[in-house]
Amino acid sequence: MLPYAPPESAPCEKYRRIRPVAQLDSEILAALKDIVGEERVLTDPESLQYYGRDWTRFYEPAPSAVVLPGTIEEVQALVRLAASSSLAIVPSGGRTGLSAGAVAVNGELVMALDRMNNIGDFDPVDRTVRCGPGVVTEQLQQFAEQQGLYYPVDFASAGSSQIGGNIATNAGGIKVIRHGMTRDWVAGLKLVTGTGELLDLNRGLIKNNAGYDLRHLVIGAEGTLGVVVEATMRLDRPPRDLAVMVLGVPDMTAIMRVLAAFQGEIELSAFEFFSELALQKVVAHQALQRPFETITEYYALLEFEQPDAAAMERAMALFAHCVEQGWVYDGTVSQSVAQAENLWRLREDISETITPWTPYKNDISTTISRVPEFLAEVEAVVNENYPDFEIIWFGHIGDGNVHLNILKPESLDIDAFREQCGEVSRWVFEIVQRHGGSVSAEHGVGLLKKAYLHYSRDPAEIGIMKQIKLAFDPHGIMNPGKIFDL
Amino acid sequence: MLPYAPPESAPCEKYRRIRPVAQLDSEILAALKDIVGEERVLTDPESLQYYGRDWTRFYEPAPSAVVLPGTIEEVQALVRLAASSSLAIVPSGGRTGLSAGAVAVNGELVMALDRMNNIGDFDPVDRTVRCGPGVVTEQLQQFAEQQGLYYPVDFASAGSSQIGGNIATNAGGIKVIRHGMTRDWVAGLKLVTGTGELLDLNRGLIKNNAGYDLRHLVIGAEGTLGVVVEATMRLDRPPRDLAVMVLGVPDMTAIMRVLAAFQGEIELSAFEFFSELALQKVVAHQALQRPFETITEYYALLEFEQPDAAAMERAMALFAHCVEQGWVYDGTVSQSVAQAENLWRLREDISETITPWTPYKNDISTTISRVPEFLAEVEAVVNENYPDFEIIWFGHIGDGNVHLNILKPESLDIDAFREQCGEVSRWVFEIVQRHGGSVSAEHGVGLLKKAYLHYSRDPAEIGIMKQIKLAFDPHGIMNPGKIFDL
Structure with missing residues (x-):
């Protein structure tokens, strides 16, 4: 939706020009094929189109080629080749991003990590599992379930997004209030830097105060510091009997009071909101009923565990308190898993419902x-x-x-x-x-919000970010032009 | 205990020599006094001794002076003066560190942040509070309690350690299994870099994917990237009725099984261990009784909330299961706050008990x-x-x-x-x-473990860390020689 920001005027002196499309000559193509095999270098128009863009449908994809490495060593060899040829790389996961962090608009080489989707080395004591960057979020969720555990980072694109991309964008979603962002579930990660060096960061440790935590720097860096080639992900105990409550509230101030009241007593796993207008659209276009007849300006959706009767009693007492205070006009609570799912749909179906507009x-x-x-x-x-x-x-x-x-x-x-x-x-x-x-x-920022970064980060911070990028990627080949221009 | 590591042979070319003691001339002393006031620049031997070292009693303190700034602006002015005079600064909190991260052995200027101990701007909805770096950990814990909340990072030196130092060392302690490290409670921080620039990092946000998260880089950097001059700390809901269980276990493998069994069902807030030898020393030297007569090689101490009877029932069922499996030989559980405190002392008094040896x-x-x-x-x-x-x-x-x-x-x-x-x-x-x-x-690493850093971090990582340091501190004046040498 937002206009593409033109590159800033003063390029950093350390930054070399990357190759435009035309310069991806036959010599480099041959070298790429030597590394990953003939059939894993794609240059046909359909592949360039498919791998060249993410869910942000605003940029015309224009990669020069797509490579599909299968091992960490292949990734390293590709990066070294790119570094010596000044060829830009766009690391590519499920491409479900909404800020154009994974689009290739400038003749880049797309490095799609789909083949590196191995999941294993589960440790039941540490509750960690090793994932290739191409593991799909849902695949990790299902793996966790098979072990009687739980991977709590969840969002609409869980069926296509990949762990490497989740880490690159520090994906959030609907359970952040209790379980945090992707950042909080990465026990360790391996990164191939812009020089082809392999860093093994944090190695699954919980406590590690031996120098700067580079892992946290890589998480959310949108592929500008290197390619995440492996991650050790933490799993959690599964939640017990989640209950969902929808409350009708007169205004945003009341929502804040309801949040504070519940959080003082209950560990909420979600606290979402939507407006009456959003509810009207969803009810009109999906096979769903209003949660109750009372019309209020906003609605809050709360989710919490109810391992025993006491938990629901506490929640009902809080509800009564909120009504008494005038913060809540009406409410409903799920009595079954099916009811909980239907209440969630009132919130989750909004995005799809309004797409036609x-x-x-x-x-x-x-x-x-x-x-x-x-x-x-x-x-x-x-x-x-x-x-x-x-x-x-x-x-x-x-x-x-x-x-x-x-x-x-x-x-x-x-x-x-x-x-x-x-x-x-x-x-x-x-x-x-x-x-x-x-x-x-x-x-994330990607291309879409690059021109607006200065509203959130001041020039000194952006200057330090650029120097950090060059520490990991001195040739400026890793996803250049995303977040900021050098 | 460990020998001081000599500086590495090849200094980074960007790194300027810092001034030795003798060169802190009257001109600089006068400039320091101009910034903070005459009585806040200390050069008497007792002050140099007192402010020049931390709890690591292995290095002879030798700072050139101690300054006590009272505002962020004063910190900035001091850093700018130091940068222009190539004078090294050691940021200084409660100096309870055990790795000599806050000692001044080389004529540095100690910047003690004791006066910047203001606590305020509490937000009950966000559950955050703004702290000066000199706020003592216990002061924050008590402030939280007054608001009906809880600051969960706790350790032996909470009565003297300061928030700025906790952030610099990413302090951990006894509740990490549930509540994480200091890192997990920093919603925002202000940093004065080595050029005197003020960075306002993350500003209390929960979700912020706009560029690299520099906040996490500063946490645990031991003052080598700049001076933390303010922090927005998160507070939590207070725990309800903590129960403590001590279990006698035959070996370490059994301890692991007990941990996995309990964590599958219960949110533990602590899981500590100690050996029979440790228990013997504590019981012999403190007014404490053995938890039970059975002697086992190791003991596990578990802590968990028991908001209702169901929680204790779950814990007792798990205990019975562990006994049945042969993982636990005997056990006891607290019936009162006093009993819980006494069980904790079996673990917490070990350090003090063995000091005479x-x-x-x-x-x-x-x-x-x-x-x-x-x-x-x-x-x-x-x-x-x-x-x-x-x-x-x-x-x-x-x-x-x-x-x-x-x-x-x-x-x-x-x-x-x-x-x-x-x-x-x-x-x-x-x-x-x-x-x-x-x-x-x-x-942390400080001076004490600098020579051993390479056992945990490889040369490529250390090389990137050095470049990151120079991005924040191009003159190399911020706590030089700690973690690594440039």
Whole structure:
């Protein structure tokens, strides 16, 4: 939705030019084939199109070739070849990203890690398992289940996203309030740097205060520091009998009070919210019923474990307290797994429901307590300037992450809508900046938000990030142009 | 205990020499006093001695002066002065460190942050509070309690250690298995880099995927990247009715099985271990009773919440299962807060109890499942070479962190003992390396373990760390010589 940012004017002096498409000559192609085998270097138009883009459908893919390495040694050999030929590499997982972190628009070599999808070396005491970068999120979730355990990072694209990509983007999702982001489940990772060197970071340890924790630097770096070629992932005890509660609340301030009241007593595993408008759309377009007849401005969805009757009693007492205080007008709680799933759908089906309106989407965060003010300010500026725009709010309010969606008015053509939304972006990011928030809560920066990074990070920070990149990738070949330009 | 490592031979070319003591001339002293005020620049021998060392009593303190800034602006001005005068700075907190990360042995300027101990801006929805770096750990714990909340990072030196130092060393302690390290409670931090620039990192956000997470890089960097001048710390819901169980187990393999069994069902907040020899010493020297008459080689101490009767029933069923399997020979569980405290003392009083034997100490970790093998290998090599050495094992077994203690035989003089322990260190670190462990689980590297860093981190990683240091600290003035030499 947002315009592609042109490269900044002053390139870093250490940074060499990368090769454009035309210069991927037959010599390099032959060398690529020597490393991974003839049939694992793809240059046909369909493959270039397929592997060249992610779920951000805004950029025209233009990679020069796709390679499919099968081992860490092959990845190292490919990176060394790329470094010596000044050829840029885009590491590529499930390409479900929404910020164009994995698109190849500039003649890059796409390194797709699909074949490195081995999962094994499960350790029941440490509760860790070793994954290739190409392991699909759902595959890890299922593996955990088979061991009587649980991989808690979950989100809509779990069926296609890969662990390597999850690590590169520090994927979040719907259980962050209790279980954190992908960051919190990476016990160790192996990285091939931009010089082809293999780093074995943290090796599955829980306590390791021997020097800088480079693992955390790589997590969320969107492939700009190197290629994640293996990860040791932590698993958790499975949750017991999850109950879901949906509450009707009059305003955002009340939602905050409900959150604080419940969190004081109960370990919530999710605290989501959506607006009445979002609920109307979902109920109208999916085979779902309203949770209750009472209409309120917002709805909160809470999830928690109920290992015994006492847990539900505590939750019901909190509900009664919230009603008494005027923070909650009505509510319902699941009595079965099927009911819990249906209540979840009220929140989870929103995104799919509104797709026909080709919505403008933005994924931002502030501290939790600032969300009500933030929402009000965004609504005020949008309503004032574009009174015909319908705003749909939903998101992971328990962690300060809201998804702003604006539906395209039927009368407006798509280009005019996009242009107006570019303006909305600037207003939104200015409000984000004023509240000390993040221009990208969970989707990353990629190409899409590069031009807006300065709203969240100051020049000194960005300068240090660039130097860190060059420490890992002195030739500037690893996913160049993502997050920032050198 | 370990010998001070001489500087490596090839200094990095970007690194300028720092000033020795003699060169802290009257001009610089006057400039320091201009910034913080006459009475906040200390050069008397007692102050130099007091502020120049930490709890590692192995290095002779030799700072050139001590400054006590009161504001972030003063810290920035001091750093800029130091950068322009090539004067090294040692950031200084409670100096309770055990790896000489905060000692000044080379004419450095000690920057003691004691005066920056303001605590405030509590947010009940985000459950965060802003702390100056000089806030004492216990002060934060008490502040949390006053808000009906809980700061879960706890360890022996909580009464003197400061938040800035906890962040610099990523302090761990006795609740890591459930609550993680200091790293997990830092929602945001402000850092003054080696150029005097102020970075405001993460600003209290839960979800923030806008570029590299520099916050995690600073945590555990032991002051080598800059001075932490403020932190936004997260607080948690307080635990409900903690119960403590002590179990007698025949061997380390059984301890691992007990851990796995309990963790499958119960959220443990601690899982510690100690040996029969450790128990004997504690019972003989403190006013404490054995937990039960049965003598076993090791003891496990478990702590968990019991919000209701069901929780204790689950724990008792697990205990019965472990006895049935032959993993546990005997056990006891606390019936009151006083009993829980007394059981904890069996573990917590070990360190103080063995102090008269001037023990050699080492703080190392492996993955949890490798601990039994690791212990056996260390015991074998020590027993073979020094059969008169008494080994006392205890530690946080639930997170793979063991504390190795060797008591000095009465007949051996201290210098000979130290020399022999130097040899033991090399054996221990070789075994650590073979098991992919860490030469410093929670105490950091500082000066003490600098010479051994390569057992845990390979040259490529150390090379990247050095470049990262220079990105934050291009003049090499921030705590130089700690962790590694440039």
